[in-house]
Amino acid sequence: MNFLSLHRKIERHSGLLIFGILVVSSIGGLVQVLPIVLDDSHSAPAAGLAVYSPLELEGRDIYIRESCSTCHTQQVRPLLAEVKRYGPYSRAGEFAYDRPFLWGSKRTGPDLARVGGNYSDAWHHVHLLDPRAVVPASIMPAYPWLAQRDADQGRTIAARMRTLRMLGHPYSDADIAAAPAALEGETELDAVTAYLQSLGRSMQGTPQP
């Protein structure tokens, strides 16, 4: 068939034109996006990756609420300087239990993908409440209310874990039942600290890169 006669036909039938546009514009997505979404080997959890504990999950939601990802990324790119500074570059499987991803796109502060275990809990407490107490040149805002607010004030932790379970996070019934008690007596500061200490956990001790 001659392409030009086909062109003439498409140009004169708007339904055919719409169909043609959809076919052509979907090719990129069919090749680049669809296989990654549907091929399980790309979304398999990294070895040693654990689901977030209730306290870490709560901390993660506070991290989102306080927009930490506006200034902090969570992805070490495969470049020598980054690997030297932060540790092994990020792998896809590390983010299997991150919904949504908190990769971020701008580093006003440092990357946090490997921050877990890099500081003591006490340091995180001081630093979140008053960053300048430990890093005099820091421009990070202080978050003093974290110490005054109880974790999970809305009592929604069990519901959040059930939702994540529907999406494939392996929480057991016992995990979910025990979650509200696990947050009892913890502050938001404890939750954020627990979350930060969990970052990069599955890759800890991995020799560079």
Add this chain to the structure above:
Amino acid sequence: MADMPSEFWAGWIVVITVTSFIALIWFVRDLYRAGDQDTGREDEVWDETLREGARPAPVWWFWFILALMTVSVVYVILYPGLGSYQGVLRWSQGGRIAERFVDYDAQFGAERRRLQALPLAQLEGDSDAMQSAWRVFNNNCTSCHGRDAAGQARLFPDLTDDSWQWGRDETQILETIRSGRQAAMPAWEPVIGAQGVEQVADYVLGLSAGDSGSPANAEGSALFLQFCSACHGPKGSGQPLLGAPALDDEAWLYGGDRAQVIRSISQGRNGVMPAFGSRLDDAQIRLLTAWLSAGARIPDER
């Protein structure tokens, strides 16, 4: 479709990519092979000369799209892009960074191994090495210990004095940096009661001031011997192997006023030094150790 094997998706990518490429070739070929198809209709003429069905398209356009298609074919041959085909160059992002590490080692490896082999005493005397050591300290240690290494926030110890909780000799410093430390001072209030805590606090403050065993505080002295001396020593001289600080000097990590000492005894203290063994290499750890052993002096800016 979610349980399709990876090979299926590799094939999927190959089929769609090759099919759309062939369709593009067909499109370009037809543009040039078909003769002029002027419809002759007045209402299909624009900009005076541009007519519907005018053929062929300009030749520069043909060369341009041919060049682009050639580039894309060459790219897919050289680099991974077509399903699971690795490409002639076998390029990969992981391989790329591994190569950069080889370059890095070629550039700095010899110097690193030289520093690693030098005795610490010799490192201390090498002013270039001490400059590097201070940079390593600045990049990794200052957020807790402070830029001047003098400690911060009544939580992180001063590294410029002689009072080292986990020991100040070189093997102990090396171990502290490599493996980290976890102090374990229990909360004593449930054991000895609030009054006991105050008595011990007064006794310990007396030790620090130099009047050991003041007879006025027999209860504090007895409690100290019973509960505290196992780690801190009968005279409060400390035990670096357990991370039990000396109490007979004037250095107080968590503050030396009575309220802070009472807080330390009643609720305990569990300071943590993170392990840097997998974050720093051996040369960096030895540099830091040498610099700290030599008194953590900030070198002159150059």
